[in-house]
Amino acid sequence: MIKTLALLVASMSLGTLVLCLMETEPAQPIPAVDLRAVGPDPAKAELPIVQQTDVPVQSVKWRNIIVHDAGREGAGIASGCHFIVGSADRFGDGVIQATARWRRQQEGHHIHVPGYDFNANSIGIAVLCDCRRARPTARQVEALVRLLRALQLACSVSPDHVYLHSELGEQGCPGGHFPAEAIRQSLLPAAK
Numbered sequence: 001m002i003k004t005l006a007l008l009v010a011s012m013s014l015g016t017l018v019l020c021l022m023e024t025e026p027a028q029p030i031p032a033v034d035l036r037a038v039g040p041d042p043a044k045a046e047l048p049i050v051q052q053t054d055v056p057v058q059s060v061k062w063r064n065i066i067v068h069d070a071g072r073e074g075a076g077i078a079s080g081c082h083f084i085v086g087s088a089d090r091f092g093d094g095v096i097q098a099t100a101r102w103r104r105q106q107e108g109h110h111i112h113v114p115g116y117d118f119n120a121n122s123i124g125i126a127v128l129c130d131c132r133r134a135r136p137t138a139r140q141v142e143a144l145v146r147l148l149r150a151l152q153l154a155c156s157v158s159p160d161h162v163y164l165h166s167e168l169g170e171q172g173c174p175g176g177h178f179p180a181e182a183i184r185q186s187l188l189p190a191a192k
């Protein structure tokens with residue numbers, strides 16, 4: 001009788017141990033951005049324009065975001081990009097437009113880097129400002145930050161994959177009046 005009880009207790013303990021081992025957390029996908037660090041998220045305001053596409057957003061494809069201005073490359077850069085941040089005389093000051101390239105999730109045509117096809121996996125944004133001569137307006141900067149954050153959120157792009165064109169070799173795009181540091185500090189942080 002005692003032996004039976006002892007066996008029973010032993011097997012129950014073993015069962016508990018096995019259950020404990022089985023209860024380890026299942027692997028969870030790591031979120032790409034940590035929203036707790038940024039509080040209420042203004043990026044969400046721009047999510048509709050990011051998500052209103054003709055085909056589903058190919059969030060796995062888009063690995064980089066590249067920012068241009070309309071200075072050195074002219075306003076024509078906009079047609080090769082996925083998003084435009086408008087100016088007072090074109091689309092409206094700080095008004096964000098998605099181009100057909102984005103709505104159809106097509107490759108951009110906004111950058112040329114020998115040896116690596118950035119156009120295949122990089123979202124292009126054109127800010128309609130000649131930053132060689134003037135700073136972008138406050139509304140343009142604010143809109144750009146909201147758009148960058150919305151895109152980071154939608155496509156899991158970490159801040160070190162958000163580039164100015166000049167960081168990938170095109171000197172002077174955007175021009176010297178572009179508030180690069182302020183914008184960099186406004187990006188969503190990388191996942192912990």
Ligand SMILES: [Zn+2]
Nearest residue numbers: 068073165173
């Ligand atoms: Zn450029």
